[in-house]
Amino acid sequence: MIEFLLNGRIEKVDQVDPNLSILEWLRTKMRLTGTKEGCASGDCGACTVITGTADQNGSIRYEAINSCISLLGSLHGKELITIEAFHDKQAHPVQSNMMEKHGAQCGFCTPGIVMSLTALHANKEGRQDIEEQVMEALSGNLCRCTGYRPIIDAGKDAMVEEWTPEASHPAASLCDTSSNPGLEGIHKESISLSLAITARYDAPVSLDELRSLRRDYPDSRLVAGSTDLALEITQQLKSLEHLISVERVLELKGCTRDGDDLVIGAATTYRNLRASLSDLWPAFDTMLERLGSLQIRNRGTLGGNIANASPIGDMPPPLIALGATLVLDGPDGERQIPLESFFHDYKKTDLKPGEFIHSVRVPAPKDNEQLYIYKVSKRIDDDISAVLGAFRLTIDNGTVSDCRLAFGGMAATPARALKAEAALVGQPWNDTSVAKAIEALASDFTPLSDVRASAGYRTQVAGNLLRRALLASSSNTSENLMVTDYA
Numbered sequence: 001m002i003e004f005l006l007n008g009r010i011e012k013v014d015q016v017d018p019n020l021s022i023l024e025w026l027r028t029k030m031r032l033t034g035t036k037e038g039c040a041s042g043d044c045g046a047c048t049v050i051t052g053t054a055d056q057n058g059s060i061r062y063e064a065i066n067s068c069i070s071l072l073g074s075l076h077g078k079e080l081i082t083i084e085a086f087h088d089k090q091a092h093p094v095q096s097n098m099m100e101k102h103g104a105q106c107g108f109c110t111p112g113i114v115m116s117l118t119a120l121h122a123n124k125e126g127r128q129d130i131e132e133q134v135m136e137a138l139s140g141n142l143c144r145c146t147g148y149r150p151i152i153d154a155g156k157d158a159m160v161e162e163w164t165p166e167a168s169h170p171a172a173s174l175c176d177t178s179s180n181p182g183l184e185g186i187h188k189e190s191i192s193l194s195l196a197i198t199a200r201y202d203a204p205v206s207l208d209e210l211r212s213l214r215r216d217y218p219d220s221r222l223v224a225g226s227t228d229l230a231l232e233i234t235q236q237l238k239s240l241e242h243l244i245s246v247e248r249v250l251e252l253k254g255c256t257r258d259g260d261d262l263v264i265g266a267a268t269t270y271r272n273l274r275a276s277l278s279d280l281w282p283a284f285d286t287m288l289e290r291l292g293s294l295q296i297r298n299r300g301t302l303g304g305n306i307a308n309a310s311p312i313g314d315m316p317p318p319l320i321a322l323g324a325t326l327v328l329d330g331p332d333g334e335r336q337i338p339l340e341s342f343f344h345d346y347k348k349t350d351l352k353p354g355e356f357i358h359s360v361r362v363p364a365p366k367d368n369e370q371l372y373i374y375k376v377s378k379r380i381d382d383d384i385s386a387v388l389g390a391f392r393l394t395i396d397n398g399t400v401s402d403c404r405l406a407f408g409g410m411a412a413t414p415a416r417a418l419k420a421e422a423a424l425v426g427q428p429w430n431d432t433s434v435a436k437a438i439e440a441l442a443s444d445f446t447p448l449s450d451v452r453a454s455a456g457y458r459t460q461v462a463g464n465l466l467r468r469a470l471l472a473s474s475s476n477t478s479e480n481l482m483v484t485d486y487a
Contacts (some may be wrong), residue, residue, distance in 0.1 A: 001013065001014040002014075002072070002073060002075060002076040003076065003077065003186045004076060004077065004079065004080055004181050004186060005052075005074040005078070005079040005080065005183060005186065006030075006080050006082075007080070007081060007082060007084060007085040007170035007171070008169075008170035008171070008172070008173070008182065009170075010084070010182070010186065011080075011250065013025075013072065016072060016247070017187055017198075017212055017239075018071065018072075018073055018199045018200060018201030018240070018243050019071070019233050019239050019240055019243075020071065020072045021067065021068055021070060021071060021072065021230065021233070021234065022049065022067035022068075022070045022072055022074075022075065022080070023035060023037055023047045023062075023067040023068040023070075024089040026049075026067065026071050026082060028261050032082055032084050034082060034083035034084050034111050035047055035048075035049055035067055035081065035082055035083060035111060035112075036108055036109070036112065037068055037109060037369055038068075038108070038109070038112075038142075039068070040068045040234040040235065041068070041069065041231055041234060041235060042068060042069040042140075042227055042230075042231075042292075042293075042295065043107070043140075043142070043295060043382060044112075044141070044142045045066065045112040045113070045140045045142060045293065045295060046108060046109050046111070046112045046141075046142075047066055047067045047068040047112060047117065048064050048065070048066060048067070048111075048112035048113075048116050048140070048141065048295060049064075049065060049067045049080060049081065049082050049083075049115055049120065050062050050063065050064055050065075050080070050081040050082075050115055050119045050174075051063055051065055051075070051078050051079065051080055051081075052078060052079035052080075052081070052173065052177075052180060052183070052470065053077075053079075054076050054077075054179075054180070054183050058178075058179045059178055059179065060079070060173065060177045060178070060179065060180045061123070061177070062081075062119050062122045062123055062174060062177060063119060063121075063123075063271070063298040063299075064115055064119040064137070064140075064294060064295050064298060065139070065295050065298055065299050066140070066227075066295045066296070066299070068230075068234060069200070069226055069227055069230035069231065069234060069301060069310070070225075070226060070230070071223065071226050071230065071243070073201045073203060073243070073245060073348075074226065074247060076203060076248075077183070077186050077248075078183075079173065079180060079182070079183060080379040081115075081130065081170070081171050081174070082115075083111040083114060083115060084170075085137070085169075085170035085171040086114075086118075086170075086171065088204040089169050089170070090165045090166065090169065092114075092118055092158075092163055092165075092171075093121065093157075093158040093159075093161035093162075093163050094114050094117040094118050094121060094154065094155070095114060096157045096158075097153075097154035097155070097157045097158040097161075098110065098113070098114060098154045098158075098392065099152070100154070101150040101151075101153045101154040102150050103147075103150040103151040103153070103154040103156070105145035105147050106144070106145050109141060109142065109143050109144065109145075109412075112141050113138065113141045113143070113151060116137045116138060116140070116141050116294070117134070117137055117138070117155045117158060118171075118174065118387070119137070119156075120133060120134065120137040120155070120159065121158060121159060121163070121174070121332060122174040122175075122177060123177070124348070127303055128405075130156050130159050131152070131156055133159070134152055134155035134156055134159065135152070136289070136294055137155070137277075138151065138152070138155065138257060138422075139293045139294055139381040139382055140292070140293025140294055140295040140296065140381070140382050142382075147458070147464070151414040153352070156209060158258055162177060181426070184209075189205065190202070190204050190205050190206075190209055190248075191446065193209045193341075198239070198241070199239060199240070199241055199242070199243075200241070200242045200243070201242075201243045201244075201245065202220075202242075202243070202244045202245065203244075203245040203247070203248055204244070204245075204246075204248070204249060205248045205249065205250070206249060206250075206251070207249055207251040207252070207329070209249075209328065210244070210246060210249050210252075210356070210470035211330065212330060213244050214244070214330060214331065214353055214354040214355070214356060215330075215331040216324055217242055217244070218331075218353040218354040219353075220243065220244045220245075220247075221240055221242065221243050221244070222244055222246055222270030222307070222356055223243045223245050223246070223247075223269055224245070224246050224247055224266075224267050224300075224301040224303060224304045225247070225269065225298050225299035225300040225301050225304055226251070227300040227304070228281060228300075228304065228308050228310075229304075242426070243374075246266070246267045246303070246356070247267060248394075249250050249267060251265070251358075252265040252266050252267035252268075252303070252358065252359070253265045253267045253268050254268055254272070254299075255268060255272075255276035255277070258361070258406070260363060260364045260405070261305060261325075261361040261362060261363055261364065262276060262277065262280050262361070262362045262364065263327075263359050263360070263362075264276070264277065264302055264359060264360045264362065265302075265303075265358075265359050266301065266302060266303025266304075266306075266307075266356070266357040266358055266359055266360070267301050267302060267303060268300070268302055268303075269297065269298060269299060269300060269301055270292075270296075270297040270300050271287055271294075271297045271298050273302060274288045277362065280362065280364055280365070281318075281322070281362075281365065281371050283318070283371040283372055283373045284318065284371075284373065286373070287314065287318065287388075290375055290377070290380060290381070290383075291314045291315075292382060293381060293382040296338070296382070299451075302315060302360060303356075303357040303360075305449075306319075306326070306339070306342065306357060306360070307345075307349065307351070307356075307357055307370045309342075309343055309347045309348065309349050309416060310347075311346065311408060311409060311410075311412055311413055312384055312385045312386075312408050312409045312452075313408060313412060313414065314375065314385060314388055314390070314408065316339065316343070316406075316408065317373075317388050317389070317390040317406040317407055317408040317414045318371065318373045318388075318406065318412035319360065319362065320338050320339050320340045320390070320404070320406040320414055320415075321371065321390040321392040321404045321405065321406040321416075322363060322371065322392055322404070323338065323339075323363060323392075323404060324338075324339045324360055324362050324363070325337070325338060325339065325360070325361040326338070326339045326342050326355070326357065326360055326361075327357070327358040327359045327360070327361065328350075328351065328355050328357060328358060329355065329356055329357075329358035330352065330354045330355035330356060331354045331355075332352075334358060336361075337350060339360065340406075340414075342415060342417060343414060343415075344411035344413070345412055345413065346412035346413065359456075366394070368394050368395055368396055368401075369392060369393070369394050370392070370393050370394075370395070370473065371390070371391070371392050371393075372389075372390070372391045372393070372468075372469040372472060372473075373388070373389070373390045373391075374388070374389050374390075374465045374468060375387075375388045376388070376461050376465070377452075378452070380391070384452070385408055385409055385450040385452075385456050386409055386453040386457070386458065386460055386461070387407065387408070387410065387453065387461045387465070388408040388409060389406075389407050389409065389445055389462060389465035389466065389469075390406045390407075391403065391404070391405050391406075391465075391466065391469050392404045393429070393469070393473070395429050395473070398427055398428055399425070399426065399427065399429065400424045400425055400426065400427055400428075400429050400433065401426075402425065403421050403425060403426070404416060404421065405417040405420050405421050405422050405424075405437075405466070407445065407462055409447070409453070409458060410444075410445040410447045410458060410462055411445055411446075411447065415444075415445075417440070417441055417444040417445065417462075418444060419440040419441075419443045419444045420437040420438070420440040420441050420444055420466070421437075422440070423436045423437040423439070423440040424436075424437045429470065429473070430470070431470070432472050433466055434466055437466060438463035438466060439465070441459065441462055441463055441466075445458075445462070447459060447462075472480050
């Protein structure tokens with residue numbers, strides 16, 4: 001059985017298919033149809049809802065998520081707020097401003113937009129860049145009527161307004177995120193969901209429990225944010241027989257310093273690792289701003305991105321460029337391997353039966369080291385890379401004394417460009433040396449053509465990204481030559 005708050009009321013659910021998404025449960029079981037299905041893949045944002053999760057201090061963090069690719073079991077011990085919480089009650093500033101600014105058009109995407117902006121309103125941090133916050137909050141919401149200006153205007157005006165509903169309001173907790181008394185009575189221990197004998201969902205709360213489950217069920221599938229795994233259910237129409245959630249295993253979450261390394265737990269979301277990783281290596285900040293949408297960053301995890309073993313995953317190339325170490329765990333204990341050794345072939349990894357990713361160790365910068373990360377995709381927000389280049393360079397007195405060049409989208413796995421590296425090391429960091437390294441890229445990779453880019457485009461772009469790093473390093477301005485600003 002799972003327990004959670006739904007619009008202010010305790011909900012208990014048992015004997016339900018672990019493959020059931022929050023969206024499907026809301027619409028078919030609860031008949032709460034304000035939450036819409038647009039794409040069933042986490043791309044359009046029509047299904048956006050708000051979840052509230054208590055931290056160790058009892059404070060509540062409210063986040064907008066895609067309910068179409070979030071499994072029902074992930075709600076255990078949390079709060080769920082849907083658009084229905086604002087029905088026939090005191091209007092939220094987002095609602096009133098959407099009406100006054102004519103932000104609602106055909107109306108299909110409007111509930112998701114309202115929920116994204118409402119989550120931002122609940123968590124606004126008092127910064128002055130309100131427009132940037134609104135743009136980020138809306139990055140995962142597509143409006144098919146294409147009228148974004150009034151929506152953005154509504155969001156900006158709503159953020160400066162206060163909201164003080166009655167205590168009985170289903171979403172009153174959004175006004176005070178310091179705690180939610182309703183969550184205190186919710187059962188939060190380890191759970192196991194099952195539907196007859198056809199499917200099972202386990203959610204352990206400790207590393208020992210996880211190890212035990214993986215030892216007994218080595219063929220089970222691990223799930224964290226489900227931002228990719230759920231597509232097997234929604235797009236490929238599979239029924240996954242046994243899921244083990246790592247979302248509530250505290251030993252797999254958070255960022256800590258261990259000597260010169262930043263240790264990031266595998267179940268840490270992009271949203272929660274961004275500050276620590278970007279403080280260490282600032283180049284990650286702009287890249288993480290473009291990793292999926294805010295809804296995806298609220299749910300997706302570092303370990304999931306790596307274990308998925310996609311050739312176009314955004315996190316592996318820069319981590320490979322940095323020489324990051326992967327910590328694996330399982331029935332036989334921990335072991336460590338270089339991250340670049342983890343990927344064997346397309347979707348094939350070094351994981352042994354029962355093993356899982358425990359954490360990633362990221363080294364701190366050394367003298368004269370610089371990291372450049374460049375992502376190329378068809379649109380800025382909410383898109384997957386066609387090519388991603390990550391370059392760690394050590395420049396001493398104008399000469400490349402060391403470098404690691406890693407790419408995504410150029411091979412069956414994220415990989416280093418070893419011949420291009422050899423062409424650079426020991427050479428002046430200038431146009432001539434970079435041109436030779438670009439020539440060597442043709443020997444490093446034979447990319448494929450697919451719906452995202454042709455092989456020729458990928459080859460040319462990969463070289464251009466290396467040239468961009470040269471231009472950025474020699475620029476006299478503070479600009480990082482990144483196309484992340486809006487016109």
